Amino acid sequence: xxxxxxxxxxxxxxxxxxxxxxxxxxxxxxxxxxxxxxxxxxxxxxxxxxxxxxxxxxxxxxxxxxxxxxxxxxxxxxxxxxxxxxxxxxxxxxxxxxxxxxxxxxxxxxxxxxxxxxxxxxxxxxxxxxxxxxxxxxxxxxxxxxxxxxxxxxxxxxxxxxxxxxxxxxxxxxxxxxxxxxxxxxxxxxxxxxxxxxxxxxxxxxxxxxxxxxxxxxxxxxxxxxxxxxxxxxxxxxxxxxxxxxxxxxxxxxxxxxxxxxxxxxxxxxxxxxxxxxxxxxxxxxxxxxxxxxxxxxxxxxxxxxxxxxxxxxxxxxxxxxxxxxxxxxxxxxxxxxxxxxxxxxxxxxxxxxxxxxxxxxxxxxxxxxxxxxxxxxxxxxxxxxxxxxxxxxxxxxxxxxxxxxxxxxxxxxxxxxxxxxxxxxxxxxxxxxxxxxxxxxxxxxxxxxxxxxxxxxxxxxxxxxxxxxxxxxxxxxxxxxxxxxxxxxxxxxxxxxxxxxxxxxxxxxxxxxxxxxxxxxxxxxxxxxxxxxxxxxxxxxxxxxxxxxxxxxxxxxxxxxxxxxxxxxxxxxxxxxxxxxxxxxxxxxxxxxxxxxxxxxxxxxxxxxxxxxxxxxxxxxxxxxxxxxxxxxxxxxxxxxxxxxxxxxxxxxxxxxxxxxxxxxxxxxxxxxxxxxxxxxxxxxxxxxxxxxxxxxxxxxxx
Amino acid sequence: xxxxxxxxxxxxxxxxxxxxxxxxxxxxxxxxxxxxxxxxxxxxxxxxxxxxxxxxxxxxxxxxxxxxxxxxxxxxxxxxxxxxxxxxxxxxxxxxxxxxxxxxxxxxxxxxxxxxxxxxxxxxxxxxxxxxxxxxxxxxxxxxxxxxxxxxxxxxxxxxxxxxxxxxxxxxxxxxxxxxxxxxxxxxxxxxxxxxxxxxxxxxxxxxxxxxxx
Numbered sequence: 048x049x050x051x052x053x054x055x056x057x058x059x060x061x062x063x064x065x066x067x068x069x070x071x072x073x074x075x076x077x078x079x080x081x082x083x084x085x086x087x088x089x090x091x092x093x094x095x096x097x098x099x100x101x102x103x104x105x106x107x108x109x110x111x112x113x114x115x116x117x118x119x120x121x122x123x124x125x126x127x128x129x130x131x132x133x134x135x136x137x138x139x140x141x142x143x144x145x146x147x148x149x150x151x152x153x154x155x156x157x158x159x160x161x162x163x164x165x166x167x168x169x170x171x172x173x174x175x176x177x178x179x180x181x182x183x184x185x186x187x188x189x190x191x192x193x194x195x196x197x198x199x200x201x202x203x204x205x206x207x208x209x210x211x212x213x214x215x216x217x218x219x220x221x222x223x224x225x226x227x228x229x230x231x232x233x234x235x236x237x238x239x240x241x242x243x244x245x246x247x248x249x250x251x252x253x254x255x256x257x258x259x260x261x262x263x264x265x266x267x268x269x270x271x272x273x274x275x276x277x278x279x280x281x282x283x284x285x286x287x288x289x290x291x292x293x294x295x296x297x298x299x300x301x302x303x304x305x306x307x308x309x310x311x312x313x314x315x316x317x318x319x320x321x322x323x324x325x326x327x328x329x330x331x332x333x334x335x336x337x338x339x340x341x342x343x344x345x346x347x348x349x350x351x352x353x354x355x356x357x358x359x360x361x362x363x364x365x366x367x368x369x370x371x372x373x374x375x376x377x378x379x380x381x382x383x384x385x386x387x388x389x390x391x392x393x394x395x396x397x398x399x400x401x402x403x404x405x406x407x408x409x410x411x412x413x414x415x416x417x418x419x420x421x422x423x424x425x426x427x428x429x430x431x432x433x434x435x436x437x438x439x440x441x442x443x444x445x446x447x448x449x450x451x452x453x454x455x456x457x458x459x460x461x462x463x464x465x466x467x468x469x470x471x472x473x474x475x476x477x478x479x480x481x482x483x484x485x486x487x488x489x490x491x492x493x494x495x496x497x498x499x500x501x502x503x504x505x506x507x508x509x510x511x512x513x514x515x516x517x518x519x520x521x522x523x524x525x526x527x528x529x530x531x532x533x534x535x536x537x538x539x540x541x542x543x544x545x546x547x548x549x550x551x552x553x554x555x556x557x558x559x560x561x562x563x564x565x566x567x568x569x570x571x572x573x574x575x576x577x578x579x580x581x582x583x584x585x586x587x588x589x590x591x592x593x594x595x596x597x598x599x600x601x602x603x604x605x606x607x608x609x610x611x612x613x614x615x616x617x618x619x620x621x622x623x624x625x626x627x628x629x630x631x632x633x634x635x636x637x638x639x640x641x642x643x644x645x646x647x648x649x650x651x652x653x654x655x656x657x658x659x660x661x662x663x664x665x666x667x668x669x670x671x672x673x674x675x676x677x678x679x680x681x682x683x684x685x686x687x688x689x690x691x692x693x694x695x696x697x698x699x700x701x702x703x704x705x706x707x708x709x710x711x712x713x714x715x716x717x718x719x720x721x722x723x724x725x726x727x728x729x730x731x732x733x734x735x736x737x738x739x740x741x742x743x744x745x746x747x748x749x750x751x
Numbered sequence: 752x753x754x755x756x757x758x759x760x761x762x763x764x765x766x767x768x769x770x771x772x773x774x775x776x777x778x779x780x781x782x783x784x785x786x787x788x789x790x791x792x793x794x795x796x797x798x799x800x801x802x803x804x805x806x807x808x809x810x811x812x813x814x815x816x817x818x819x820x821x822x823x824x825x826x827x828x829x830x831x832x833x834x835x836x837x838x839x840x841x842x843x844x845x846x847x848x849x850x851x852x853x854x855x856x857x858x859x860x861x862x863x864x865x866x867x868x869x870x871x872x873x874x875x876x877x878x879x880x881x882x883x884x885x886x887x888x889x890x891x892x893x894x895x896x897x898x899x900x901x902x903x904x905x906x907x908x909x910x911x912x913x914x915x916x917x918x919x920x921x922x923x924x925x926x927x928x929x930x931x932x933x934x935x936x937x938x939x940x941x942x943x944x945x946x947x948x949x950x951x952x953x954x955x956x957x958x959x960x961x962x963x964x965x
Contacts, residue, residue, distance in 0.1 A: 466802040467900030470912070474903075645790075645798035652792040705912035708790040708798070713917045719924020726928040730935045733850070740855045 096309035100124065101286075101301065104245075104274075108305035110296035115274040116281070118251045127426045132249045135429035136442035138201035140164040140194075144441070145208055148177035149557060152440065154675030155625075156557040161676060162441035163194055164203040167560065169549030169627060170345065172495045172504060174560045178209050178224055184562045187214060187225040188239035188271070191247055195268035196261075197325050197345070200276060201249030215241020234564045245274025254321045257313030258283045261324045267294070284312060319354065319385040326386075327352060350438060350629035351485040351527075351545055356381035359486065359636075366486050367523045374636035387431075389449060394418050394428040435534045436630035437544060437677040446535035452477040464643070474704055476542040479529055481635045483642035485545070486524040488515050489629070492662045495551035495563075496608065496622050497584075497597040498570055505597050507663055509545070527631050528659040528695065529648070531704065533678040541704060543631040544679065548661050548671050548693070550624045552608075554617035561617060569611035583607030599666040600691060624671030626661070628679045649708035656709050658694040661685065665693045756956040761866050761949050769819050770950060776812035777930060780805060784923050809893055816886065831868070832882065834875040842872035854939065864957065881929060885922055892919040 102121045103114035109121075119128050132138050141162020151158035151165060159165035159177055167174045173193060175185045185193065191204045198204060207214050209224035217223045228239040247268055253259050260283035267279035278294045281287040286301060287294045301307060309315075327346040346352050359372035366372060375381040379389075391398040396417045432448040433439060439446070452458070458477070462468045488511035495504045513520030527543035534540065552561035561569075570580055576592055583604050584596050599605045605622065612620040648654050661671075670685035670693060683698040698711075712720075762770070783805040790798050823829040837843075845861050850873075853861070862871050870878065892915045899906030899915070906912050940946035941956065949955035 464799070466799060466806075467897075470900045470903055470906075644795070646793065646795065649787075649798055650790045650792055703911060703913060705916050707787055707916065710788075710916075713920075715917050715921040716924065719921045719928075723924050723928040723931070726931050730931060734935065734938070736855055740857075744857065 094309035094314055096314050097125075098306040098308050099312060099314070101305040101307060108303070109278070110286075110298050110301040110305050111303060113296060115245065115293070116278040116287075117248065118277045119248050122251050126424070128249065128251070130426045131251075131429050132201040132205075135201065135249070136162070136445065137199050137429065137431070138249045139441075140198055140202050141166060141441050142203040142206065142208060144443075148180070152443070152676035157559050159208075160441075161443060163197060164190065164208075166440065169493050169495070169547070169551065169625065170349070170490070172493070172551060172560075172563050176227075180559070182562060182565075183227050183229055183236055184560070186228040186239065188228045188241075188244065191273065192269050192271065195265045198247075199250050199253050199325070200247040204247035204273070205249070214246045215239075229564075244271045247273045247276050250277055250280060252277065252280045252312075253324055254317040255314055256280065256284075256321070257315060257318075259321065259324060260284075263289060263294075281312075286311075317387050319380075319387075322386040347487050348490050349545070349547065350436075350633075351487045351489045351631060352633040353377060353487055354380050354386070354633050356383075363518070364486075365519055365521050367521055372486075372640075374640040376636075377633055378635055378637055390431045390433060392423075392427045392429060393432050393448060394423055394426075396420060396423055434632055435536075436632055437532060437542075437628040437679060438630060440676050443535060461638075474541055475529075476540055476630075478543050478631050478635065479541055480642040481638075482527070482543055482631050483640070483647070484524045484526055485631065485634055486510065486522050487634075488520075488522055489525070489545050490547055491545075491660075492664075493547065493549045494598070494662075494664075494666065495549065495566070496599050496605075496666045498567065499594070499597065500574075500576075500592075502567055502571075505594070505664075509660075526654060529654045530628070530682060531680040532628070532630070533680060535678075539680065539703070544628040545631060546659070546661060546695070547627045547629060548624065548665075549627065550622055550666050550671065552612065552617075552620050553623045554612065554620040556619065558621075558623070560623075561612060561620060565612070565615050565617070569608065569615055577611060579607055579611060595664075598664040598691075600664065602667055605667050622666050622668045624666070624669065626671050626673045626677075626679070628673060628677050646708075648706055651709070653706070653709045655682075655697060655706045658686075658688075658696045660688070661693040661695055663690065663692045665691070758954050759866055759957050760953050761864075761869055761955045762953045764953065765822065767950060767953055769815060769822075772815050773812060773819075776808045776815065777926065779808045780812065781923065781927050781930065783808070784920075788920060806897060809897070813890055813894075816890075831870055832875065832878055834872070834879050838872040838875050843876060846872045850939070864955075877929070885925055885929070889919065889922045889926065892916075892922065 099121055101109045101116055102124070103109040103112060104117040104120060105114075106120050107114065109116045122128055133143075139162065141160035141164045144162065145160045145165060148159050149156040152161050153166055155167055157174055157177060158167055159175065165175050171193065173185050175190050176183045187203065187208070191198070205214060206212065207217070207225050210217055210221075212218070214225050215223060217225075223238070223241070225241070226238040228237050229235070230237045250264065253261065253264065259280045261280065263279040263282040264276050266289075267273070267275045272279075272293055275293050278287050278296075279289070282289060282294070286297055286307065288297060289295075300311075353376040355376040358375055359366060360369055362369065362372075362376075393399060396419070399417060430442060430445050432450075433442065433445050434449045434451060435446040453472070456477075458472060459468060462471075465471060488508040490506055491509040492507035493504050494506070497505060499505060508515045510525035511520050511522050525545075527545055529541050530544045531539050532542050532544070552566060553559060554561055570577060572578065575581075576584075581590070581592065584592050584599075584607070586596055587593075599608060599622070609620050646653060650656075665687070673679040673681060681695065683696045685693055686696050688694050783801045786801045787798065787805060790801075820829075823832070835842075842862075849858065849861050852858075864871065895906050895909055895915050896912065896919060899912060906915055909915060937946040937950075938944075940949075945955065
């Protein structure tokens with residue numbers, strides 16, 4: 048992987064134009080990733096897969112014609128690629144769930160879908176502009192380039208959200224609705240040349256190649272060479288080489304008929320390392336886990352997911368109490384499970400038991416009918432089974448199709464020590480106790496209301512002392528918030544959540560996010576902050592804004608930026624705040640590391656009672672609220688902290704849960720206490736009078 | 752002029768055993784229940800142990816109460832726990848007036864306790880309420896809370912754990928209030944410890960030949 052990074056770096060240095068044309072945000076890595084330090088994988092084992100003829104979009108031999116590889120044609124010779132692409136929420140990314148702006152499940156007035164195509168990502172601060180709206184922030188081509196590292200192709204990278212046809216091929220006589228794009232250099236609106244760029248087809252090889260060259264794939268897409276993306280991913284095999292424009296085939300290694308063996312390609316089933324290309328670290332490697340800069344692991348920064356068999360005590364990071372952390376990062380990885388053994392294709396005959404997700408026929412408890420292997424291989428359903436998390440908003444109809452912990456584990460047989468086990472099982476996600484602490488430093492705040500001098504938002508991370516990407520910083524870890532969430536099946540359970548709070552500017556009615564480029568224009572004057580902004584925020588009057596000063600924590604400071612945005616033509620600019628929960632679903636340690644101390648929840652110091660920090664500093668205004676499609680039920684108000692931050696303050700009985708020892712007194716308790724106090728008072732009074740009378744009588748008797 | 756005293760057996764060994772088992776069970780339940788409701792912040796194994804102890808003594812209390820119910824039903828002694836209308840009104844008022852006034856004036860107790868009629872009017876009323884309202888409330892809500900650990904849907908059918916737990920705790924406060932009053936009332940016998948000794952030994956003293964007072 049580090050080699051690939053060096054190659055990419057070299058390419059960018061050698062080709063300044065490439066670096067210039069890539070959108071700034073797309074090249075900006077998140078602050079934290081986990082990098083795989085393992086050696087290169089062993090050579091692929093012999094494959095039963097037949098040779099693949101490398102065809103182009105016209106069905107010709109691609110290497111012979113020097114044309115881009117078309118996987119729709121090449122793989123489509125044996126597999127129903129059309130079916131695979133349409134039944135694939137990784138590819139659709141929400142394209143098949145599009146709605147009018149404001150009607151998406153998130154509740155944001157500008158969102159048009161539940162997937163990354165149409166759902167605002169507060170980590171990136173960019174929004175897909177609804178069709179026909181101005182000003183443009185992200186057009187279809189801009190979205191493809193921005194999300195190159197996270198989208199497998201196909202879906203919105205190939206088809207228009209407006210007319211459903213191939214991008215750049217609008218119906219006759221109609222202006223191309225997908226043409227508008229934003230020039231990276233000038234920020235001006237341009238028209239994207241789809242004929243030149245082509246489209247990004249579903250990239251089968253990203254998941255089914257042993258060593259996909261993902262960096263080259265991303266590079267091709269970010270350069271706008273969409274059609275070459277499928278060819279670019281073969282660069283690592285030596286079959287293709289990058290050129291100044293596009294890619295060239297290495298015809299010395301490819302026979303004239305274009306047939307390449309599956310072994311040469313490294314074809315096979317999707318492995319965890321393939322998932323890792325977009326989702327972050329997911330491997331069976333045994334080398335130390337290291338967090339470091341890069342953009343291959345955004346999911347670790349968001350949800351703290353580390354799916355690695357490595358021991359935490361052997362990590363390359365400065366973990367607090369490291370020597371005692373003998374657990375693997377995820378015990379499932381240690382026990383040789385891979386991603387696709389939980390997230391399998393639903394019609395895979397090896398996994399489809401015909402009963403768990405409900406048989407097709409109502410009166411059958413088990414449906415013995417199965418797809419034959421040949422049928423499955425022709426049309427494998429790529430709507431991979433999935434769990435039910437707050438952040439996995441795309442493909443909601445597939446929520447809960449995955450076998451969860453209870454489907455594989457017999458919890459009752461291993462929890463004898465636990466009083467009232469079924470009450471706990473009914474109320475809690477298993478991860479509530481089995482992921483008691485997360486060590487990856489996750490992002491807690493993204494504040495787009497002010498920008499750092501490098502034009503990045505102000506961010507806060509949880510669980511780290513010091514700079515987040517400094518290996519010497521102490522990773523203290525964090526205890527996820529245990530919050531009730533309504534799942535897709537309407538059940539409400541307590542789940543561990545990492546809460547990410549974001550603030551950003553919106554303007555107009557209906558509201559739309561202020562474009563990042565305009566925000567930069569509002570806040571900066573060249574390389575320095577604009578004078579009005581500086582005057583309002585420079586508390587120490589040193590002529591510059593330190594990190595701590597970049598918070599719009601008073602109405603006057605907010606107003607200073609409002610005036611700047613109004614000067615750019617924005618009407619009624621205001622700050623919007625939201626909370627995106629990330630359900631903790633990975634990182635299950637050894638059972639010995641599970642939470643066994645009842646007081647962790649059942650007590651005044653328990654997770655259910657303690658305020659949960661949301662932000663160390665917060666802009667002035669209304670407190671943020673959870674996004675609507677997360678299902679999160681806040682158990683109390685969001686209150687300011689004395690230090691100027693925000694915290695969630697839980698109340699009693701969140702969502703009807705009763706946590707013994709963690710409840711506040713009910714009015715019936717007060718009634719009972721009153722009865723007891725009255726009784727005690729009566730007893731004291733009565734006994735005192737008796738004693739007094741007896742004493743007086745005794746004295747009277749003595750005197751007589 | 753006071754009558755000579757005679758030693759009389761008030762309680763059989765079984766009745767004393769029942770009483771003291773119940774007393775220990777109630778005390779342990781109250782203590783562990785308080786611990787579970789208001790646990791210390793430092794945690795440790797105490798909470799889990801308290802749950803198991805609480806459940807075990809609840810079983811003891813229920814079993815003991817069930818055996819006593821059988822014993823009293825089979826022997827017909829259950830009748831002495833049933834208050835009459837006069838216990839509730841005329842006798843009860845006399846009884847209450849004694850505790851409110853007479854006891855301070857040194858008046859003799861208005862009722863003569865015998866082994867056959869050892870429950871006084873207000874005792875009967877109080878025990879009737881305890882045995883028919885408070886104890887069943889505690890047993891039912893406690894049992895449902897316990898069953899919820901195995902069949903959560905059962906608790907849900909009765910309002911869920913938040914309601915059951917709140918009712919259980921409300922009953923516990925009242926039970927503790929009763930316990931305080933009960934222990935205090937033992938000091939209102941002929942001497943401060945006379946009633947306690949009677950419950951320990953089974954034997955108490957009564958005036959030997961006096962007719963029951965009108």
